Amino acid sequence: MFRKITLHAVLSAAIAVPALLGGQVTPASAFGWHHFAACDSPSVFRTISHRFRIADRNVIQRDLAIVDYLDVYERNYEPATEMHRIARRYCQGKVAMSDGHTRSIWYLIEKGQGFAGVGDNVEFCIDGLDPWHVYGAYCRSVR
Numbered sequence: 001m002f003r004k005i006t007l008h009a010v011l012s013a014a015i016a017v018p019a020l021l022g023g024q025v026t027p028a029s030a031f032g033w034h035h036f037a038a039c040d041s042p043s044v045f046r047t048i049s050h051r052f053r054i055a056d057r058n059v060i061q062r063d064l065a066i067v068d069y070l071d072v073y074e075r076n077y078e079p080a081t082e083m084h085r086i087a088r089r090y091c092q093g094k095v096a097m098s099d100g101h102t103r104s105i106w107y108l109i110e111k112g113q114g115f116a117g118v119g120d121n122v123e124f125c126i127d128g129l130d131p132w133h134v135y136g137a138y139c140r141s142v143r
Contacts, residue, residue, distance in 0.1 A: 036111045037120050039074045039091035044109060047122045060129055068096040069105075075143070080111070087111040090143065095126060103127045106135075108142045 037044050049066045056064050072093030080087040089109040094102050104127040113121035125139030135141045 036087060036089070037109055039089060039093070039107075039109070040069075040072045044091075044107070044120075044122055045069050048105075048107060048124045051122075051124070052126070055129075060131065062099075064129070065098040066095045067098055070094040070096060070102065075106075086113060092143075103129065106139045106142045 052064075052066055056062060070093060072091060074089055075092050076090040078084065078088045078090075088111070091107050091109065093105055095105045096102050105124060107122055107124035110121040110123075112119075123135070123142050125135040125142050127139065130139060
């Protein structure tokens with residue numbers, strides 16, 4: 001019985017908090033659980049490396065891997081505003097590839113846009129490795 005009442009109270013609070021805050025926050029940030037990743041965050045690098053392995057295996061098919069991240073910096077930061085509700089970081093750097101070449105990389109981190117609004121979303125483009133121009137000519141959409 002006590003367990004049922006406690007569960008009811010927790011669920012009621014989970015529903016009420018976003019409503020009290022005007023419904024303008026993602027579920028994770030409503031409770032202060034979310035930290036916006038920096039350009040040089042290891043979690044961002046892991047995400048990019050993992051997604052690149054999948055893209056190389058299924059699309060590029062050149063047996064490449066990212067070995068290291070170099071000279072990474074934030075090019076631009078767009079805070080969340082009333083008009084644009086998603087904070088974004090635009091990052092640039094270089095990646096050392098398993099074939100010995102170093103290539104430019106551009107990536108975008110979107111706060112709170114991970115699965116179900118938890119965590120960040122990362123979109124990236126490596127110079128010369130976007131054969132279908134998913135990110136436009138010369139990776140323009142993530143620059």
